[in-house]
Structures are given as structure tokens and as C-alpha cells.
Amino acid sequence: MEILKTYKLFIGGAFPRTESGRYYKLENKQKQVIANMCLSSRKDFRNAVVAARKAVEGWSGRAAFNRGQILYRIAEILEGRKAQFVAELLLQGSTKSSAEKEVRLAIDRCVYYSGWCDKYQQLFGSVNPVATSHFNFSVPEPTGVVCVIADENTSLLGLVSAILPIIVGGNTCVVLASESKPLCSITFAEVLATSDLAAGVVNILTGNSKELHTHFASHMDVNAIIYCRENAAEIKAIAELSSMNVKRSFVWNKDWLKAENENPYLIMDVQEIKTTWHPIENIGVSGAKY
């Protein structure tokens, strides 16, 4: 007798069921039920934001090199569980070749972004030659908590491609997975949970964007929102509600199979530039300018 897997949510490093007790049936092409997925509620989202906020200080405080190692570790664990992801993709309707390609690309993307962890700062930071007698430099810093409504059309690749550039730069995130292809998201959460990624850095919900997108966009303790789908009404509503706390709002409706859609400019979308000034003089000497 085969043991079937229960797909739950991933919040704060744990795998709780939705607090609402609600579920939706995931069916395959033959209309057979594959799984009962958690239908996340607003309260689940709010719990996930609390977990993500709590994780910001620790994750952004890690050495960039250390973040790079953890992202590389994600690639290693994903590689080891490749077969499981391919099987889940097949179950959700992919062909064998496209399933294998998707998993391969997802692993490669982890390696790609792992390398960026300690490099984008040098490309996008600067020392600024101000005219006054000051030392002045600018560095990118994480925006904070980012929520994502992930690609609907892929189960693994879109999710991974959105999460990585966010966490590379020390942000934490809450992600709503594809509603119609949710299986890989929770299995990917298992990968994250065993990759030394601290609890709360990535939180994954399954459910319905129509129900949740306004809550994502209006949450006052979320710093940025990334929408990876093409529903114009939802794009507009998210952009409008984002104004409540001047949330950074981006649409990443991209073809994640394309190599051009992995790049450091996505990292920079959820970075803030901080500029620091300091006088170049002996403090207190005559003529020093403060």
C-alpha cells in the first residue's frame, strides 16, 4: 500500500495546515484527485508575514558569502531530489522532457544566484566623489519583507526564479504558489527546510490569488510585492493598494525558461540604496566641517 503525501503550508520553517481548515482538490488530466491542497486564508498570510519579518534581521545580517553557500546548498539538495520533482511535474501534466528541463533549469538557477550573493553589491554600490571634504559611499540593502504571487504556469521554475533574487539580497518572502500546479512548491519547501536556510526566510502558501492578492498588497508590514501573472485587474488592484504604505510593486510576468530572465537587475528591484556620509578630517580640529 503506497503512502500518500499530505501537502501542507510552509510558514516559519514549519509545515502547518491552513488555520482555516479549507482545502481544494487538485486533479490530473483524467480528473482524478491527486491531492487535497491547503486553501490558504488571509490569516495564514498574516502569520507568514510575521514569520518573514522575524527572519529579516538574521538573514540580512548573515555574511553575503554565507548566504551564497546556503543558496548553493539548495541546489545540492534539489539535485538529490530531482526524480521526485520530475515525477510531480509529470503528475501535473508535464511531458517527460519538459519536466526534466524545468528541474534542470531550477537547479542551475540556484547555482547562478548563489554566485550573486557576494557580488551584486560591488556592481551596484559606489563610492561617490562629493565636492566637500567627506567620504561618501552607497550600498544596496534589502527592502525587507517581500511577498510574491508566483507564476501560475510552472510548478517549480517560476517559483524558484522569483524567490532566489529576493533572498540573495537578504530579504525574506511570502510566496503564493501556482494554484493549478502547486505540488512542487511544497516539496521545494522541504528542500529549503533541509538547506540550512533559517526559518521564516521563505514561506510558501497554496491557494487562490483572486482571494489573496488584495491582502498581499494591503498588508502594512510588507515592503514589496512581486506579481508574476498576467491578470490586468489584479495587477491594477495590487498597484493601487500598494500605495497604502508606499510598497514597492513589480510585475515579473516573465518567461522563466529564458536565460535573460535570470539577472542581477531582479535582485536590485528589491534593494534600497543607502548612502553614508562622514567628514574626512580630524574631529575637533580647527576648521573641521561637520
Add this chain to the structure above:
Amino acid sequence: MGRITAITISVKIKFYIQNPKRQKRTPSSSNIQIIESSNYQITKMSKIKKTFASYDAAPENTSHIDLKAQYDLFINGKFVKPQSKQYYDTINPATEKKIASIAKGNAKDIDLAVKSAKKAFESWSKTEPKERAKYIYRIARMIQERAREFAVIETMNGGKPIRESRDIDIPLAANHFFYYAGWADKLDYAFPNRKPKPVGVVGQIIPWNFPLLMAAWKLAPALATGNTVVLKPAESTPLTALKLAEIIQESGLPDGVVQIVTGFGDAGAALVNHPLVNKIAFTGSTEVGKYIQKAVAGSNKKVTLELGGKAANIIFDDAPIDQAVEGIVNGIFFNQGHVCCAGSRLFVQENIADKVIQKLKDRMKTLIIGDPMDKNTDIGAINSKEQLLKINNYIKIGIAEGAEMYQTNCALPSQGYFCKPTLFLHTSQSHRIVQEEIFGPVLTIQTFRTIEEVIEKANNIPYGLSAGVWTDKGSKIFNLTTKLRAGVVWANTYNKFDPTSPFGGYQESGFGREGGVHGLLPYVHF
């Protein structure tokens, strides 16, 4: 901007001499003892053993400026009458007297302006970058040549001390054009692995606190990257932008590359909502910023917002105290506190609080409040009656909240909009005067014991534009600058600006940067 601290007293102190023919201006009080001199008759005020140190009036010469009685809109390279045929008065807030009539642009004027910009974009965006640069360099040079005239007009129209407009606003504005001019033909180096292209027609809405400087911050990077622009100055301070329009016309910049449309909020809203506008750049209040963010939702318009702030200025017990006090004064009283990055929340480590506050009070007594056109003035006029009412209302709120108010007993001019520099002691995080942006010379003071406590308090606010840190310990500075959620952190200094230095906020202080290589990004797409 040279080596200028915004608020300094740099002139020679003369002693109070009885001479009714000469206007004397006195700081609120003084502890300077009078020195007997046989050449002068000393006032009888020496009876009270102390007398007032004072300064001769030192008004800037205003005879060389060229102002018209009436200003029209600058659209498609020409000055044109507004569709509404209506004009409004722009005044000098220090005298409440009218300076000129200003065209009241409306949605129809904005439409004409945007269409001119759209048309001009075709050729301007294809103009050889090296040639584009030359126009911008020329504008920079012409501002430099006419710097004093601009400074005088800026002070007349906005109320800021002439020393600030002369030494900070105008030179920095010219420098911004000069800096960004040089980027025009080097953009491929600014964005690794990308070919940047201009975004199109840019709508820019600027505030009244640094009228010409904000125009420069907006126009220079937009032009360097090949965009065309419709700029709307603040209604209360249109004059230097209109003088800039004259320079732009003289510079030979092709018609339609820049339009300057004066008017009120309805004109700004029309610009934000115009379908041919590809990007909005706004500096102003968080309230209006949120309106703009909402208004452009779903439209594909790019937006950058530089909004309000409520900066923490943090003084540790190992700070150089005298310099820190200068930094506090410069942080909050620069430009009458009409600064989005003003250090309006002072945090002093508890063990030095009494000393710092006493020194701060003593320093405040020496500040000269009055005629902005006087070169000795430290604090000029509040920009408008409306703003003065807002500040005074916050002072009432602070008193009602139970904070202890301190003001020097300086005399304010009988005419014009003036506000005494004000401290609030014994404030707490929950006070409205601590949480909300006042945009005036009002400082709230809190004390702290530990570094963790002050970080928590400093960050516990929706804004995140700037912060100040005063300590002699380098490791503490880096710890603080890393943990403070603010786009600009001044360590052992405050309120410094430079064209090469990116400026902009976290959280509800907006997004996008102005200045430096980072200031190019809002004006390009890949």
C-alpha cells in the same frame, strides 16, 4: 556647494552702538560682555551689565535682478498665455507683498505641454548623446553666470536665508546639470550588460522648499538620458523655475524638450493622469505621493517618489559635543526646517542629555531670525501662511500632548511668516509631534540608554529618508548606519548634498534615487 555649513555665524560681531539711523538686528540674548571703547558712545543698556551683541543689517543687493510683472507658461520653447487666461499672485513670504503674476496652468495647458514633449522626444531621444551633453553643460554654465540673481529671487520667493540660496541651492543646482551632462554619452557604462533607452515623456512635480535645486535634480538626469519633460513647479515658488525656463530658451535647447507649467494641484493631477506621460517623478508629501502611486496603478507609467521624513539624529556620549550641537542646529533649522530629511527627532544618550540640551539652548539664543535677504540671517521666513499655520498647529499639539516646549525670546518681524525655533523636551514615541512630519523649525528630543534602544526607536516610524549619528567610535558608526532604515545616513555631519551622492528613501519616504549613477535608473528602460 563648497565647504559650507548651512547655519553658521560668520560675520564679525559688532557691539551695540547707539545710532538710531542704522537698523540694528539683535539675537534674542547674549552673554557677551560689552567692551568699552572711547570712540563710541555705549548704550545705557550696559546698566544691566550685559548687553546685546548685534549685527549691522547686511542686506543682499537686489537691484541687479530682472523680474517681469507677469509670467506665462513655457511650452514648446515659447512663453504662452494659459488657456484659462487666469493668473495668480506669487508673494514674498517675508513681506507678504506680491512679486509677480503667475500663469495658472490647467489640464488643457498640461495637455499641450505633454504633446509638445511627445513631439520633441522623437528627435531629442535620437540626438547624438555628445550633443545632448553640450546643451546640459550650457545650462549649467548659464546658471553659474547668473547665480547671484537666482539666489536673490529664490530668497525673495521662498523665504530662505540668502546665505543658503547663495551658497547651497544655486551652486548645487548648477552642479547637478554639470554632473549629469557628463553622463549623457556614458550611459552604457552605468548599467552593466544593458543598453539603456530613454523612457519618453517625463512628468515632474517639485516642491517649494528647494525650488531651483529640485528642478535641477529632476531635469538634469532626465535630459541626460534623452527624455523630454513637463515640469510643474510648486505654486508658491515658481519664479526660479521660470527664470530657468528663460535660460533654457537662451541655451538653444530644442523646442519642446522642456516645458514648465505653473499652476496648482489640478495641473499636477492632470500631468500624473495624462496618458502620453511615461514616467512621473515627484518630490513632496507622503500623502500626495500615495495619491500618485495609486493614480498611476495599472498604467505602465514608471514612478519615483521622494516623500516625507522624520529623521532621527542620534547623539552618543562619546560624540564631539560642540560639533554635534552644530549638527543638531543645522539638522533641524536649515531652511526653517522645510527639509524632508531634517533631523527632526533628536535622540541624546541619557548621561549627556542635560549638557547637550543646555548647549543647544545656548546656541539657539544666538540664531538670527528675520529678513531672509540679510546675509546674517540664520532662519528666514516660513514659506507660506498655510505652512505657518500647520507648524503652529503642531506646536499646539505638542503642548497639549504634555511635552515641554522651549523657544528663545527672540523678536519676530511684524510682517511676513515667521516661526521661532522650537524644542520639545520629554517627548515619547507615541506623540504626534514625534511621529508626524512637521516641516518646520520644531525639534523633538528623547533620551536613550542603549544602542539597541535607540535603533529600535529610530526605526519605529513609517518614514525612512535619512538619519544622523554622532559618535567618535568608527565601529559604532558602521553598526548604526547598517541598522538604521534610511536612505541617507550622515555620520558626524548632517544635511550635506552633492550631485554625485544618491538621495532617496526607504518605506514611506518613497522609492528611487536622485543623484549619482543611481539617479539615472529612473529615467531609462532596458
